[in-house]
Amino acid sequence: MDDVAAWKQIEGWREDPSSVAILTDIDGTLAPIVPTPDLSEVPGELLGLLRELSGKYLLVAGISGRKTQDAFDLIGLDEVVYFGNHGFEILRDGEVEVIPDALPFLERVKELESRAKEELAPLGAFVEEKGITASIHYRNAPPEVGERCVAFVKAEGERLGLRITVGRGVVEARPPIRADKGTAVRALVEEYRPRKAMFLGDDTTDLDAFRELVALRKEGTLEEILRVGVRSDEGPPEIVAEADIVAEDVEGVGEVLRVLAR
Ligand SMILES: [Mg+2]
Structure with missing residues (x-):
């Protein structure tokens, strides 16, 4: 899909937000990379957009390699679902659940x-x-x-x-079982049953999420998918190569969220 088609698809998703899941990495995607992870921050404008989107769309979830509580602390919105700890835990409504297999x-x-x-x-x-x-x-x-x-x-x-x-x-x-951002994406899609889902990410571990979206569409679980890749010097080239939309930085991610919120 080319860039123009991808942006058109986003506009189409706005018409039927209750069928859409917005799934996103946090560090490097919503929060600019900083020298020490403790200093990471999601810009206020993006937090406002995430709050708005979670009221409108079926699901907004943050998926992070960090501890689940740290993922929550970075965004701090109760309306958002958090998957953390390498895909082993999910936090919602203030409760941390370990995935059943683990x-x-x-x-x-x-x-x-x-x-x-x-x-x-x-x-x-x-x-x-x-x-x-x-x-x-x-x-x-x-x-x-x-x-x-x-x-x-x-x-x-x-x-x-x-x-x-x-x-x-x-x-x-x-635990000796597969758990990563791909298994987290699948668990959320199987539970919330969106017909359309997007994932936004910048790094190697996000490729698992991109590829799981492709698998979910191939098997018919999802009708439409969108992969938003954030370009960076440290990230792998596949993030850009496999993305439907390339964001140049966190501000570019903001543009995607703004179009969804419009
Ligand atoms: Mg990241």
Whole structure:
């Protein structure tokens, strides 16, 4: 679909807002990227638009890799639904729910956290309890403590049947099931039953959402989809290549939202 057709499609969606879901990434899409994530902010004008859209359209949802509560804090609107924590949790009406497939692993994640607090925290590691996932940070600890953290969490993860990933200064445990922005998009579409859905994103993890929209349209669950990609130096080229509409920055995302709200 070319750009002109995509904008026309948005105008068509305005005629029937109760059949439309607006799904969006937050950091880099609604909130400009800043040096430290704590300083991220969604501009006031976009918050106003999101509030207006959530009153008009079937669903407005923010989907983020951040902790679910952090996703809520960035937007702060009760009318919006939040999917966070790598697609494992959903927050609405003030309640956090773990997705059903992950729920059986909650106790095991908590067991790993409490074992890590006994064994690793005294060595200088920081155990971040994130609910259905756990992060053990060792960036500020000596290298041998980092090695000990990785070895310990890997062994415990294997014993408990959890997936372990090692990042920069952090080792994380999560349920061994697929959960990402694509599964979050599918869960929302299957629950709210829109006939049309859009996703707005800027980064690699957003491609899962773009591709799930395509799959949902192919199988007939959705009639129309729109992918809005935000161009940036750090984002992958596919975000622009696969998008129906390319926004040059957060202001460009605002333009899409303004047309929807008009
Ligand atoms: Mg982003």
